[in-house]
Amino acid sequence: MATEGENLTLVSEFLLLGISEDPKQQQLLFILFLSMYLVTGLGNLLIILAITTDARLHNPMYFFLAKLAFVDICFTSTTIPKMMVNHITGHKGIPYAGCLTQSFFFMWFGAIDCFLLGVMAYDRYAAICHPLHYSSSVTPLVCILLVTASWTAALGNTLTHTLSLTRLSFCTHNQVPNFFCDLSTMLKLACSDTFFNYAMVNTVGTLPVFFPFMGILVSYIRIFSAVMRIPSTKGKWKAFSTCGSHLSVVCLFYGTLIGVYFNPTSSHTAQKDTATAVMYTVATPMLNPFIYSFRNNDMKGALGALISRKPTFTL
Template identity: 90%
Template sequence: MATEGGNITLVSEFLLLGISDDDKQQQLLFILFLIMYLVTGLGNLLIILAITTDAHLHTPMYFFLANLAFVDICFTSTTIPKMLVNHVTGHKGIPYGGCLTQTFFFVWFGSIDSFLLGVMAYDRYAAICHPLHYSSFVTPLVCILLVTASWTAALGNTLTHTLSLTRLSFCTHNRVPNFFCDLSTMLKLACSDTFFNYTMVNTVGTLPVFFPFVGILVSYIRIVAAVMRIPSTKGKWKAFSTCGSHLSVVSLFYGTIIGAYFNPTSSHSAQKDTAAAVMYTVATPMLNPFIYSFRNNDMKGAFVALMRKKPAFTSCLSPS
């Protein structure tokens, strides 16, 4: 569907082609994505409830984890429900305004996720490398400021990309080879000059990706050095076990995003971009509850307590 704008035809609706054209595969993918979305929502909601209701978990580490769980719910809710609705209704269209809105929230929540992973790395660095000064380094006020800064910086980054996207024209090409409106895909579909937009992606767009990623690398290099000095083998294993969970999420999240957004355009293909999108939009948020919580004895205890009694809600953040 298109409208005339001067001497060109402007697109008023985009078609989300999804992951597969095969009807049987679409049925299986619908069931798979529905299950993954429900598992993601339930798992992350349980994390939030457990941390909120268990006074033993009112520490900075779990405060950041609760925020990450909330953002993961929002992140997956930006893309998956629309895909599921399109499958049920048989209508693949999404209005131009709806596509821009989806792109905005997708980039925003994805950027917050990235910043929060960096913040959590700093928290682990402070706890392991400076245990005696941890309570003075990571105070409740510092925690709130770090989370607020993550949301604000991500919003600024997102507004930059979304506003620059509105200046582009979309002509005859309205078929999105993905299951959601993605920034990189939208730039490929534009029929006007995208030099400024790609410049923004490669400059401003690096802030929520490379800065937290570099911060994580530096933090973990120092953490590994500190852990190697621990004389106890049990102590080393405990420290590496905690950090290994975080690193596995970081590797999956940043690896797929860097591959999708910052690789040369010539190396991209619709199949690779879609596969990468599934990993960082669906797989990572779903795996976070398992990686961070279900291997954590404190979280297991909080889950058991949550199931056994009616929780009494208290403040989620107190000094560690």
């Protein structure tokens, strides 16, 4: 759909091509993604409820984990519901304003994920490398400030890209070869000069990925150095076990993110980019609760108590 302007046809609607054009495959994909979305929502919601209701988990590590679980629910909710609606209705269109909105929230929650993973690495560094000062350095107020800073920094970064995106014109090309409005895809569809946008992506856009990643890297180098100085094998294993879940999530999240945005352009194909996008938009948020619960005895105990708790009814 388009509206006519002076010597220029401006796109008012984009078409999300999705993952497959085959109707039979679309039915299977709908069932698959609906299942994954429900598992993601339920798994992360259980994490939040377990941390909220179990007093043993009222410490900074689980405080940050609860925030990460909430952001993961929001992150998947920006893309998957729209894709499932498109599968049901057979209508692939998304309005221009809707596409910008989806792109904004997708970038925002993705950037928050990056910052929170960096904050969680700092928390593990403080707990392992400076255990005697941990309770005085990572206070509830500091935790709230770190989370607030993560949301604010991510918002500022995302607004920069979204506002610069609004200055672009989109002409006859309105087919998005993906199941959501991704910034990089929209820049390719623009018919006006995108030099400024790409400059912003390659400079400001790397900050939510680069700085948390460097923080994670430095934190784990110091953690590894501190753990190796522990004389007993049991002590080393106990220290490493507190970091195993977070490190697994970091590798999964950053691995798929790098696979999409930091590969050479020549190696990109629509099918490859879409498959990798599925990994970090759906699979990673779905696997996070399993990674944290299966590798953590306290979390398993809290989840078990939450699930087995009998509901009480009052009249």
